[in-house]
Amino acid sequence: RANQEESTDVTNDPLVKMFQSFRLNQEQRPLKIVRSSYQYLYDTTNSEYLDCVNSVSHVGHCHPAVVKAAAASMERDPSITGMDIDHGEMKYPDKLRQTLPHYLDTFLFCNSGSEAVDLALQLSTLHTGGTDAVVTDNAFHGSIGSVHHLSPKVFKANNMTKADWVHILAMPDLYRGQYQHGDPEAVHKYLSDARQVIESITQSGRKLACFIAEPMLVVPGMVIPSAAWLQEIYKMVREAGGLCIADEVQAGLGRVGSHFWSFQAQGVGPDILIIGKNIGNGYPMALVATSREIAAVLGDRIKEYGCSRMMDAVGCAVLEVLQEEHLMTAAMSVGKYLREQLTILQHKHDYIGDVRGLGLMVGLEVVWSKESKRPAREVAEHIIYKMKEENVILACEGYNRNILMMMPPMCFTRDNVVHLVQQLDKVLSELPRHCYPVEGSAPVFCPPVVHQSTVSEGRLGILQPQEEEDEEDQLASRENLEGPKHNYQDLD
Numbered sequence: 001r002a003n004q005e006e007s008t009d010v011t012n013d014p015l016v017k018m019f020q021s022f023r024l025n026q027e028q029r030p031l032k033i034v035r036s037s038y039q040y041l042y043d044t045t046n047s048e049y050l051d052c053v054n055s056v057s058h059v060g061h062c063h064p065a066v067v068k069a070a071a072a073s074m075e076r077d078p079s080i081t082g083m084d085i086d087h088g089e090m091k092y093p094d095k096l097r098q099t100l101p102h103y104l105d106t107f108l109f110c111n112s113g114s115e116a117v118d119l120a121l122q123l124s125t126l127h128t129g130g131t132d133a134v135v136t137d138n139a140f141h142g143s144i145g146s147v148h149h150l151s152p153k154v155f156k157a158n159n160m161t162k163a164d165w166v167h168i169l170a171m172p173d174l175y176r177g178q179y180q181h182g183d184p185e186a187v188h189k190y191l192s193d194a195r196q197v198i199e200s201i202t203q204s205g206r207k208l209a210c211f212i213a214e215p216m217l218v219v220p221g222m223v224i225p226s227a228a229w230l231q232e233i234y235k236m237v238r239e240a241g242g243l244c245i246a247d248e249v250q251a252g253l254g255r256v257g258s259h260f261w262s263f264q265a266q267g268v269g270p271d272i273l274i275i276g277k278n279i280g281n282g283y284p285m286a287l288v289a290t291s292r293e294i295a296a297v298l299g300d301r302i303k304e305y306g307c308s309r310m311m312d313a314v315g316c317a318v319l320e321v322l323q324e325e326h327l328m329t330a331a332m333s334v335g336k337y338l339r340e341q342l343t344i345l346q347h348k349h350d351y352i353g354d355v356r357g358l359g360l361m362v363g364l365e366v367v368w369s370k371e372s373k374r375p376a377r378e379v380a381e382h383i384i385y386k387m388k389e390e391n392v393i394l395a396c397e398g399y400n401r402n403i404l405m406m407m408p409p410m411c412f413t414r415d416n417v418v419h420l421v422q423q424l425d426k427v428l429s430e431l432p433r434h435c436y437p438v439e440g441s442a443p444v445f446c447p448p449v450v451h452q453s454t455v456s457e458g459r460l461g462i463l464q465p466q467e468e469e470d471e472e473d474q475l476a477s478r479e480n481l482e483g484p485k486h487n488y489q490d491l492d
């Protein structure tokens with residue numbers, strides 16, 4: 001990919017070197033977290049940090065209701081093998097079933113997302129008699145045994161050879177991919193390329209078992225595919241005899257705001273669902289949800305995947321907190337507010353190339369300049385270190401590791417957004433200004449430039465647009481983001 005090459009040819013730039021030296025400086029002062037509460041982390045000196053990334057603690061770190069349920073179960077419940085536990089009082093499977101389409105009626109419990117992916121792979125090969133799998137580029141579905149083959153992010157980073165039974169689809173990334181915003185045929189072109197990949201499996205005498213993907217491509221770089229793209233891929237996969245597996249480890253459990261599961265927001269019905277450890281708020285539990293018919297291929301082995309009493313207690317507590325604290329509705333409105341505020345920052349700072357996401361999950365592309373779109377990993381890392389000094393925790397992802405990820409616990413508030421955006425604005429304003437007078441030439445150092453014409457301090461100290469009309473138009477379009485089957489790519 002052109003942008004991967006771009007990211008390697010900048011190492012001798014003085015500006016890049018300067019950012020790398022900041023990094024070394026910071027690495028000497030790693031953060032040591034000793035306790036946590038809701039969306040806050042505390043270090044050895046009891047300093048409080050705002051956690052914008054740990055989505056596993058879905059309803060908040062150490063949420064008292066979850067801790068209480070886990071402790072009570074630990075004190076009371078047996079952990080036994082070879083004897084029947086009385087499952088009569090298990091409530092979790094029924095509660096979970098209420099959130100899912102009726103055909104996903106069989107649950108197979110595991111301890112991690114990776115185990116659930118491994119099991120889904122077994123189910124699809126046994127059910128279809130196929131051998132091959134289709135994945136999206138830069139995907140991560142775990143790193144154990146067979147599962148690492150399904151994770152290009154892992155095998156590419158470690159220079160491992162791609163297994164011949166794995167086939168990779170390009171992400172429909174309209175910002176940085178091969179086909180971009182402005183090309184009305186972009187989604188069709190991605191689909192046409194995908195069709196070639198899927199058809200080539202049968203043409204080469206092999207048989208497809210499954211397509212596995214996050215319905216919202218979070219780990220590969222917060223790329224929100226258009227519903228049309230995912231729906232069409234599901235059709236192609238089924239025509240080729242494969243099953244469709246949706247990995248909800250990141251985007252599930254109400255995070256997209258409009259729906260409980262992100263596949264629902266995309267208008268697709270997966271054959272197998274991977275649900276990950278946010279269902280345990282950090283307690284190691286995960287599961288595969290599928291139909292009775294598909295699960296039947298396991299025969300007697302199905303008994304190995306039962307729900308333990310502790311999973312039952314913890315899983316129920318997480319669902320109850322989600323409901324009682326209205327966290328799904330909050331994710332929708334707080335997430336929307338976060339994207340609006342970041343979009344305002346984007347107008348102010350040339351380092352922000354793109355702001356995207358859905359519900360309470362946001363990705364921000366850091367670039368050397370909006371015009372060049374050149375991925376600025378060093379700047380992204382520098383921002384993360386500087387934000388840490390401001391007691392705000394961020395992380396980066398993506399091919400070029402230049403995408404700042406915001407996937408906070410679901411109890412994140414509007415006040416947290418205000419604080420995050422103000423600190424980010426401060427850090428960005430203090431960055432040295434770069435410019436490339438001619439594309440590809442060495443950077444020239446300039447003083448920081450703040451585009452005062454487009455933003456001003458608002459009443460609450462949060463950034464407000466001055467050009468009301470433009471911003472309103474923009475927010476009106478973003479409004480549509482929250483509905484099913486819509487995303488920013490559809491609107492372009």
Ligand code: PMP
Nearest residue numbers: 112113114140141142249250277
């Ligand atoms: N799928 C996705 C999308 C993930 O992000 C992860 C890891 N967070 C996994 C699968 C694997 O889950 P686990 O770490 O529980 O094995």
